[in-house]
Amino acid sequence: MGASITIIDIARMCGVGVTTVSRAINNHPDINDETKAMVMKVIKENHYVPNNSARNLKRSASKTIAVLIKGITNPFFNQMIQVFEKEIKRKKYSFILQRVDDKQDEIDVAIELEKEKRLKGIVFLGGYFSHSKEKLDQLTVPFVLSTIGMTDEFDANDYSSVSVDDFKESYKMVDYLCNQGHDKIAIITASMDDVSIGKLRYDGYKKALEDNGIPFNNQLVRCMKEDIESYSMENGYMVTKELLESSEEFTAIYALSDNLAIGACKAIIEAGKSVPEDYSVAGFDGLDITFYYNPSITTIRQPVDEIAEETIRVLFDLINKKITHAHRIFPAELIVRESTKSR
Amino acid sequence: MGASITIIDIARMCGVGVTTVSRAINNHPDINDETKAMVMKVIKENHYVPNNSARNLKRSASKTIAVLIKGITNPFFNQMIQVFEKEIKRKKYSFILQRVDDKQDEIDVAIELEKEKRLKGIVFLGGYFSHSKEKLDQLTVPFVLSTIGMTDEFDANDYSSVSVDDFKESYKMVDYLCNQGHDKIAIITASMDDVSIGKLRYDGYKKALEDNGIPFNNQLVRCMKEDIESYSMENGYMVTKELLESSEEFTAIYALSDNLAIGACKAIIEAGKSVPEDYSVAGFDGLDITFYYNPSITTIRQPVDEIAEETIRVLFDLINKKITHAHRIFPAELIVRESTKSR
Structure with missing residues (x-):
C-alpha cells in the first residue's frame, strides 16, 4: 500500500500483464509492435522510470x-x-x-x-x-x-x-447439517473452475453428502455471480434470491463464507420466510458479525491470529x-x- | 503501512510520545535522565537509526x-x-x-x-x-x-x-425519531470530553430534543465503554445490555455509528425484546451491513466515495x-x- 508508480500500475493502466510491460521496456522480441508502442506511450505519459538503475542506489x-x-x-x-x-x-x-x-x-x-x-x-x-x-x-x-x-x-x-484444512472443516459443517436431518442442502460456492479453497470446501460438501447417503443434486449447487464481488453479502443475497425463485426444494443453505451466509439470510427473510424455521443457513470464517446477526449464524471459526x-x-x-x-x-x-x- | 522501524514505533515501545523520543535523541534539556536512558536503550535494542543523515540521500x-x-x-x-x-x-x-x-x-x-x-x-x-x-x-x-x-x-x-455536517445530520435523525412519536430516546455516544464528531452528533441530538419540546434526560445518555474498541458492535452491545438492565424507560436508541446500532439490536433481541416493536434503533454511517441486517437498520448514509x-x-x-x-x-x-x- 506504499510505493510510487510501479510497473504493476503501468500494466493495469495498459490492461496488460506486467510481463508484457517488462518486455516492452527491455526490447524483448515476444511482443507485438502495437502493444509495445501503447505501453511505451503510457510509460511516458506517466513519467514512469523503470527501476533498474535505482536498484543500485x-x-x-x-x-x-x-x-x-x-x-x-x-x-x-x-x-x-x-x-x-x-x-x-x-x-x-x-x-x-x-x-x-x-x-x-x-x-x-x-x-x-x-x-x-x-x-x-x-x-x-x-x-x-x-x-x-x-x-x-x-x-x-x-x-x-x-x-x-x-x-x-x-x-x-x-x-x-x-x-x-478447508476440505475437512467444510465436511464437518455439512456433516453436522446432515445429522440435523437435512437432506436437501443447497451450497453457495465458487465457480466450477476454482482450484483453491472454493474447490476444497465444495469437495468437502460432496463427500459429506455421500458419506451420509444423500444423493447429490446439481440443481442445489449455486455458484457466486461473477459480476459481483466474490464472497460478498450482495453475492449471497442475489444467488439466494434466484434459488428461492426456482422451483428447487431445499431446507438448508451452506455458504462458503459468512458474508455470503448473511446475504442468504437477508434474501430468505425478504421472501417472507424465516431462518431457521423455514431454512437453516450456515457460513464459514467466524467473523464477529456472525455473533451479532439476527439470527446469529452457525459458522466455522478460523483461528485468524x-x-x-x-x-x-x-x-x-x-x-x-x-x-x-x-x-x-x-x-x-x-x-x-x-x-x-x-x- | 509501509516503512521500516520508525521513531513512532520506538515511541510506542517506550510508552512515551514521539516528542520525548526526539528529545532523547537530540539531547534536548526538557527530558529527565531516566526516561532518556530508557528511550536510548530501546533505540539501541531495536537497531533504530535516526533518519537525519538518510534525509540527505x-x-x-x-x-x-x-x-x-x-x-x-x-x-x-x-x-x-x-x-x-x-x-x-x-x-x-x-x-x-x-x-x-x-x-x-x-x-x-x-x-x-x-x-x-x-x-x-x-x-x-x-x-x-x-x-x-x-x-x-x-x-x-x-x-x-x-x-x-x-x-x-x-x-x-x-x-x-x-x-x-455531523451536527445537522444527527439532528435530522433525532428529529425524525421525535416525529415518529418517540419522546424517550436513548443515545449511545462518545465520552463527554470528545470534541469532534462525537460532540457534534451529541449536540445535534440535544438540539433536536429541545426543538421538539422533549425534556433532556441525562440517564438516557450512555457513553461507549473506554476499554472496548470505540464505535464497535461489541461496545454497542455492552452499553445497551446495561441500559436494558437499568430501570430507565425508553422507546428508541440512537447510536452514533452503524456498528454500535447493530450491537444495540443484538442486546435487545437477546433480552427477548423486538426491534422495532419494543425499541426503535437507528445508526449513522450507511454501511452495507445496515441493509443486510435483520431488521434492516435506519441510518444516515455518508457519501463515502x-x-x-x-x-x-x-x-x-x-x-x-x-x-x-x-x-x-x-x-x-x-x-x-x-x-x-x-x-
Missing part, C-alpha cells in the same frame, strides 16, 4: 516483506494484516501491502515486486492459486501461502502454507534457511448458533 | 502523501482508503498509510513522518481532533481533515476539511497553492428502514 536498510492480497475489503484479512504488520516490524523488516486485482496474475506481480523492492520474502494471502511449478520457480525469494487451500495436484515440497502469526514464523524460518518448506494446518471450530436447526 | 522521486488513520478496522474507512490510494497514484504521488493508536497524538506522529518521509501532504482520517492552533502550526505541509468534525472553537482559516475524492482534490489544491484553505460539506441521506417505527 544505497537505500536505508530495505529488508522488505511483501504481502500480496486478493480482496482487501474482506474483514477476515483486515485482522490478519494487523498481525502481519506487527510481527514483521518486530523482526525489523519493512512491510509492503500490495493489492492484486482479480484479473492480475499474482506471481507476475510478485516477480516485479521482487525486483523493484528487493524483497526478502512474500506472503500470498487468500485468492485462488492455480500456477504451474514452472511459474512458482520464477520466484527467487521464500514465500508462504496463507489461508490459500492447495489441491493435491501440487507437490507439497514446492511451497509452504499455513491454513485450516494464530494463522497470521504462524505465517510469519514459517516465512522467517524459510528466510533463515532453517527449513526448506512447511505446511501448517490449524483446526477450526464448528460454532452452532441460531441460524441452523434440526428438521 | 538522493531517493527515488519521493513525493509522498501520508494518510493518518484512527481505527483501521472501521469498514467505512476501508472504502475511503481505496479511493485515496487510487487518486494519489493518479497524481503520481506515493501513498503511506499510518495507523495511529488511540493513545498517540496524531500531530506528533505527522510531524515525525514529515521529516522521515519528506511528505508533501497529509490526510487525517477520522478520530478526535482537539489540538491547539500552536500545535497545528507545527505542521509545515498542507493537510486536510477528512470525516473529522471540528467544533466552533477552531478558526476555519487555520485548516481544511471535508465531511458531512465523494468525500474521499474531494479530500484528495482539496489536498492537491493546497499543495499547488491554488487555495489557502477550504471546507467542503457533503449532504448525507436519512435512510428509513425496518429498525425504526412510529409509536
